[in-house]
Amino acid sequence: MSANFYHNNSKQVHLKNGSNLVIRRPVAEDAEKMVEYLNIVGGESDNLLFGKGEFRLSVEKEAEYIKSISSDNNILMLLGIIDNNIVSVAQITSSNRKRIAHNAEISISVKKEYWGTGIGSAVMSELIEFAKEHDIIKNISLGVKASNLSALKLYEKFGFIKVGAHKNFFNVNGVFDDEILMDLYL
Ligand SMILES: CC(C)(COP(=O)(O)OP(=O)(O)OC[C@H]1O[C@@H](n2cnc3c(N)ncnc32)[C@H](O)[C@@H]1OP(=O)(O)O)[C@@H](O)C(=O)NCCC(=O)NCCS
DSSP, X not given: OOTTHHHHOEEEEEOTTSOEXXXXXXXXXXXXXXXXXXXXXXXXXXXXXXXXXXXXXXXXXXXXXXXXXXXXXXXXXXXXXETTEEEEEEEEEEOSSGGGTTEEEXXXXXXXXXXXXXXXXXXXXXXXXXHHHXXXXXXXXXXXXXXXXXHHHHXXXXXXXXXXXXXXXXXXXXXXXXXXEEEEEO
């Protein structure tokens, strides 16, 4: 895969349940469906930083953001799409500050009805591939709620290791939980 693969192309992945997953970069026209998606997935688990309807970016702002990152080599945002519906949004971002430019961060979500079908793994592979193609990136970090066992398993499967924790980082309706910090050293 060339470094510019996602600038012009999309990738198709055949999932174990028979569905065809398309993975591609978003374009401004995806903004409305993305905001809709993010407000739904926020309510489908207690594991994201926002709940149902709490993703407060307007469609216009989201479209602007998509445009702003489309030519940014430090950021790859990917959509997972099945039958024209967004089923996953994920992103890897590395810093443009020289002293910490070798560190990248990952975030990922999958629509609940598709959990366990391999979408998280397929998208994660692409994000890690992007990091590996950028020789400058040496470390990928993420934070995950301690009780989010599926996500912990996904990350461990790709070689992430636990490096620390923020105690009681999450407060979901009065229930506190730690954030586990994980790194993947490339
Ligand atoms: C975490 C998440 C992204 C995983 O996506 P997914 O598409 O379900 O992941 P996959 O189907 O590729 O499964 C990846 C691994 O997770 C583990 N896993 C998946 N579902 C699981 C379940 N129900 N129970 C235990 N482990 C599970 C397995 O180890 C699996 O690997 P394997 O199938 O090779 O054994 C998805 O559950 C999600 O979006 N959750 C809500 C938002 C969220 O938690 N995001 C992460 C915030 S840090």
